[in-house]
Amino acid sequence: MTTSPQDLETSAKLWAGPSRFRYLQEVSVHAFLLACALVTVLTTLGIVLVLGVETIRFFSITGISPWAFLSGTELDPDNSPPEFGILPLIWGTVVIAAGSSVIALPIGLLSAIYLSEYAPQRVRAFLKPALELLAGVPTIVYGYLALMLITPVLQAVLEPTFKVQSYNILSACIVVGIMIIPMVSSLSEDVLSAVPRSLREAAYGLGATKFEVSTRIVLPAGLSGVMAAFILAVSRAVGETMAVVLAAGTSRKLTFNPLESLQTMTAYIVGVTSGEASAGSPESLSLFAVGTTLFLITLVLNILSNFILKRFRESYQ
Amino acid sequence: MNSSENFAPRLQSRRISGIVFGAACFLATLTGVFFLLILLGSVIVAATSRYTADGSPKPSISISQLPGEVSRLTTKFSSSQAPRAGFKAGIVGSLWLLVLVLLLAIPVGVGAAVYLEEFASPGRIRDLIQLNISNLAGVPSIVYGLLGLSLFVRAFGFKSIGLGETLWAGGLTLSLLVLPVVVIATREALRSVPPSLRQAALALGATKWQVVRDHVLPSAVPGVLTGTILAVSRAIGETAPLLMVGAAGAIFRLPKGPSSLYTALPVEIYNYAKLPNQSFRSIAAGGILILLAMLLTMNSVAIVIRNRYRVPSR
Numbered sequence: 001m002t003t004s005p006q007d008l009e010t011s012a013k014l015w016a017g018p019s020r021f022r023y024l025q026e027v028s029v030h031a032f033l034l035a036c037a038l039v040t041v042l043t044t045l046g047i048v049l050v051l052g053v054e055t056i057r058f059f060s061i062t063g064i065s066p067w068a069f070l071s072g073t074e075l076d077p078d079n080s081p082p083e084f085g086i087l088p089l090i091w092g093t094v095v096i097a098a099g100s101s102v103i104a105l106p107i108g109l110l111s112a113i114y115l116s117e118y119a120p121q122r123v124r125a126f127l128k129p130a131l132e133l134l135a136g137v138p139t140i141v142y143g144y145l146a147l148m149l150i151t152p153v154l155q156a157v158l159e160p161t162f163k164v165q166s167y168n169i170l171s172a173c174i175v176v177g178i179m180i181i182p183m184v185s186s187l188s189e190d191v192l193s194a195v196p197r198s199l200r201e202a203a204y205g206l207g208a209t210k211f212e213v214s215t216r217i218v219l220p221a222g223l224s225g226v227m228a229a230f231i232l233a234v235s236r237a238v239g240e241t242m243a244v245v246l247a248a249g250t251s252r253k254l255t256f257n258p259l260e261s262l263q264t265m266t267a268y269i270v271g272v273t274s275g276e277a278s279a280g281s282p283e284s285l286s287l288f289a290v291g292t293t294l295f296l297i298t299l300v301l302n303i304l305s306n307f308i309l310k311r312f313r314e315s316y317q
Numbered sequence: 318m319n320s321s322e323n324f325a326p327r328l329q330s331r332r333i334s335g336i337v338f339g340a341a342c343f344l345a346t347l348t349g350v351f352f353l354l355i356l357l358g359s360v361i362v363a364a365t366s367r368y369t370a371d372g373s374p375k376p377s378i379s380i381s382q383l384p385g386e387v388s389r390l391t392t393k394f395s396s397s398q399a400p401r402a403g404f405k406a407g408i409v410g411s412l413w414l415l416v417l418v419l420l421l422a423i424p425v426g427v428g429a430a431v432y433l434e435e436f437a438s439p440g441r442i443r444d445l446i447q448l449n450i451s452n453l454a455g456v457p458s459i460v461y462g463l464l465g466l467s468l469f470v471r472a473f474g475f476k477s478i479g480l481g482e483t484l485w486a487g488g489l490t491l492s493l494l495v496l497p498v499v500v501i502a503t504r505e506a507l508r509s510v511p512p513s514l515r516q517a518a519l520a521l522g523a524t525k526w527q528v529v530r531d532h533v534l535p536s537a538v539p540g541v542l543t544g545t546i547l548a549v550s551r552a553i554g555e556t557a558p559l560l561m562v563g564a565a566g567a568i569f570r571l572p573k574g575p576s577s578l579y580t581a582l583p584v585e586i587y588n589y590a591k592l593p594n595q596s597f598r599s600i601a602a603g604g605i606l607i608l609l610a611m612l613l614t615m616n617s618v619a620i621v622i623r624n625r626y627r628v629p630s631r
């Protein structure tokens with residue numbers, strides 16, 4: 001095909017040149033998309049503003065010092081004067097986060113190692129979606145399971161030697177643990193799978209067994225990612241609400257007995273919301289003060305997880 | 318001294334520890350699947366058991382009664398009498414919320430992702446937004462509930478502009494909740510579009526927006542849809558934030574529009590589950606099955622879209 005000068009001329013005429021309309025379109029689209037991205041920043045600002053303002057109002061209305069709020073052991077909003085010491089709630093959150101981690105972290109890590117090192121392709125293709133399904137089950141269902149299945153089983157096994165209350169810490173730890181297993185395993189597996197093949201092959205070449213390769217080569221190489229996954233999972237357990245509300249109940253005390261009921265920060269927030277506290281009352285404002293504490297704890301955990309991932313990442317070429 | 322004297326292969330014990338470890342890993346992986354089965358099984362058993370008024374067990378319902386039971390659960394409002402209780406208001410409320418979240422979260426989330434992937438130049442602002450999104454994804458859902466309560470429901474105490482305990486407030490709160498997940502999923506999808514496609518379009522003189530609109534987005538649509546549907550299906554199962562922004566328990570009317578009062582399926586499940594009466598717990602189990610069926614439908618849609626439009630890898 002040959003192009004005559006005439007053809008070139010007509011096609012040059014067809015091109016209208018850089019158009020004003022297109023420029024305007026480009027600028028407005030850019031502005032719109034930037035606005036969309038800024039919505040996420042505004043969300044963060046909104047959270048900080050709402051929590052900050054209401055928490056300050058709480059402290060100024062009740063006259064409680066932040067330290068007394070965090071370290072007080074009596075929480076009784078209906079008393080006169082109302083008492084707001086949330087140490088029992090923090091204790092509840094810590095106990096349940098620790099208990100569920102004891103269950104979820106080893107199981108999650110072992111299944112990550114299985115999926116990344118041992119599983120044949122076909123088994124993996126079945127197990128991974130199953131774990132994802134587990135992660136997609138709403139938390140209210142886990143709470144229901146604790147109440148309807150796990151507590152009765154615990155009662156059948158442990159009673160009459162131990163008294164198992166119908167709301168208890170152990171069942172909450174078990175369900176929250178199960179709930180965060182998929183998170184630990186999928187995040188850890190991503191990291192372990194990313195460890196380069198050559199490292200494994202070198203170890204096999206030196207005569208290592210699969211067990212030794214998994215635990216002494218792959219796991220140390222992916223350790224930072226695994227730690228980051230652990231911390232994210234703990235943060236998730238700290239923020240978990242409905243499963244804990246239905247499983248652990250509403251007692252506020254510094255107990256060590258896992259068969260008793262104990263309220264967490266999240267459960268307190270739900271408890272007050274379902275109650276009759278009017279907007280602006282100290283009890284309703286205490287929600288935000290507790291929420292701020294919760295937000296700060298999870299924020300620190302998330303930042304720590306990010307930091308570990310960035311700081312200690314092994315990079316391979 | 319000869320180093321081979323120090324070499325003890327201990328093959329037997331190493332092999333055994335390897336087998337033990339492999340078996341432990343396998344069993345650990347199965348716990349997840351095991352619990353999924355237990356969970357489904359026990360919910361189904363609970364949903365089909367029946368109790369007399371004083372709480373003693375009756376024979377569970379038979380297969381022939383099943384369609385009747387399902388239609389009761391889906392067409393009756395909540396009730397203080399177990400045999401008449403259903404989830405009509407909750408199901409309709411949850412579908413309303415679903416539509417609102419789809420309309421609000423997807424455009425904004427996709428827009429933000431397109432901005433970060435295609436428009437923003439690397440630098441401070443992009444890093445800041447990225448860090449912010451990854452932190453938002455880790456904020457507990459109940460904190461979003463507090464945000465919604467103060468911002469949307471009460472508007473900081475300015476009653477006239479507050480939305481009250483309406484579908485708008487619930488939908489906006491859930492949209493903010495899933496927004497980070499939508500952004501992250503969409504970015505993944507955009508990243509899988511090969512750069513050569515963009516370069517070819519740019520080389521022909523297309524503007525940035527034309528490249529995105531005509532080339533990048535069309536080839537990323539399956540991934541974007543799959544990711545966003547999965548993210549939005551999370552919102553449907555959320556309970557805690559909806560309790561905060563006032564999805565009430567007992568509603569006997571269907572919402573007329575987004576500014577109506579409402580309730581949602583998981584909230585109704587919670588209200589039944591916390592009642593001590595066994596009959597209501599079996600109603601709650603029925604509600605859980607309906608909720609799981611809704612989630613499963615959405616997940617299947619996502620999987621079908623993914624498989625149908627999967628672009629053969631080049």
